[in-house]
Amino acid sequence: MEKAETLEEFYSRKFQWIPENLKNDLGHFNIFCLKPYLEGAVKSVPYRRRDFYKVMLVTGASTVHYADRVYMVKKQALSFSNPLVPYKWDHLNAHNGGVYCIFNPHFFSNFGQIHQYEVFHPNGTHIFELSDEETHEVEAIFEKMQEEFSSEYKYKYDRLRNLVLELIHFGMKIQPAELQVNQRGNAALRIASIFLELLERQFPIDESHSAIQLRTPSDFAEQLNVHVNHLNRAVKAMTGKTTSSLVAERLLQEAKVLLSQSRWNVSEIAYSLGFTEVTHFNNFFKKHVNLSPTQFRKS
Numbered sequence: 001m002e003k004a005e006t007l008e009e010f011y012s013r014k015f016q017w018i019p020e021n022l023k024n025d026l027g028h029f030n031i032f033c034l035k036p037y038l039e040g041a042v043k044s045v046p047y048r049r050r051d052f053y054k055v056m057l058v059t060g061a062s063t064v065h066y067a068d069r070v071y072m073v074k075k076q077a078l079s080f081s082n083p084l085v086p087y088k089w090d091h092l093n094a095h096n097g098g099v100y101c102i103f104n105p106h107f108f109s110n111f112g113q114i115h116q117y118e119v120f121h122p123n124g125t126h127i128f129e130l131s132d133e134e135t136h137e138v139e140a141i142f143e144k145m146q147e148e149f150s151s152e153y154k155y156k157y158d159r160l161r162n163l164v165l166e167l168i169h170f171g172m173k174i175q176p177a178e179l180q181v182n183q184r185g186n187a188a189l190r191i192a193s194i195f196l197e198l199l200e201r202q203f204p205i206d207e208s209h210s211a212i213q214l215r216t217p218s219d220f221a222e223q224l225n226v227h228v229n230h231l232n233r234a235v236k237a238m239t240g241k242t243t244s245s246l247v248a249e250r251l252l253q254e255a256k257v258l259l260s261q262s263r264w265n266v267s268e269i270a271y272s273l274g275f276t277e278v279t280h281f282n283n284f285f286k287k288h289v290n291l292s293p294t295q296f297r298k299s
Contacts, residue, residue, distance in 0.1 A: 006051050007022050007051070010102070030101065032101075034056070034058060034096065034097050034098040034100060048086050049084070049086045049197075050083060052102050052105075053105070054079075054100055054102050055078075055100060056099070056101075057076070057078055058076065059098050059135070060075070060093050060097065061073060061091075061092040062090060064127055065089075069190075075130075077127050078127070078134075078167070080120060080126050081126065082115065083105070085197075099139075099146075101145060103164065107157075112165075116225075117172065141166055144163055187234070188237045191224060191234040191235070192238035195235055195243070198220055199247060211271060212273060216247070217232060217243040217244055251274075251284075252288050252289070255269060255293070258273075266293045269281070
């Protein structure tokens with residue numbers, strides 16, 4: 001699975017430079033204009049996940065691939081992208097333009113749970129086609145954002161967070177008008193596919209990614225904002241396996257890799273895989289492999 005594009009990779013791809021303030025106590029925020037493609041060629045944003053949030057006003061016809069859905073934007077739209085779900089934009093005419101802001105999760109640290117808003121839920125509505133009047137309102141918010149971002153005001157980042165929230169609430173208050181959605185599959189397929197994405201993105205484990213955060217079906221259900229029973233039914237329907245068995249299979253696969261290839265001791269491996277006690281890890285491994293971790297490592 002292709003890894004999520006980082007902020008460093010985004011800046012390098014788009015601008016061939018990397019800001020010095022990507023990692024600071026305030027988090028990262030920036031705002032950009034979408035320049036019209038006057039040469040008339042169809043332009044695409046590659047289909048992949050990003051490890052940052054993006055809120056965008058885009059004008060002009062577009063096709064948007066978002067997870068397993070395809071949105072057809074006829075004229076202009078407000079979109080919300082999050083680090084959990086891959087997406088791709090195909091701009092269909094020569095004069096697409098707009099404006100967008102990007103920020104990492106740390107930007108909202110201690111300022112609320114940004115991922116709890118429906119526009120950032122994996123199964124929420126992420127793209128809102130706008131009327132001309134609504135477009136002017138959104139443009140005005142982005143203009144305030146650009147003005148604030150360029151200012152020397154001491155607390156400008158607090159103001160910018162408020163303006164991001166204003167865009168979020170604007171999107172949630174309007175209904176998706178004339179938005180054509182082609183859903184390949186059903187809700188169960190979407191939930192199961194995003195569960196598998198969340199599971200897989202925790203690996204491989206290394207020094208920079210040293211402990212998984214989601215380990216139980218309840219952990220995944222909370223992240224997906226669905227009831228755990230709903231998640232279990234969706235996963236079972238789509239894969240024929242239980243949520244717990246899929247998690248266990250992936251943990252076992254990574255355990256074998258770490259025991260074979262890393263220099264970590266068994267306790268360190270157990271911790272990295274989310275086991276609070278090394279004995280629990282030993283019992284788990286022996287149940288599935290008929291060997292203890294130490295025996296497997298020596299074999």
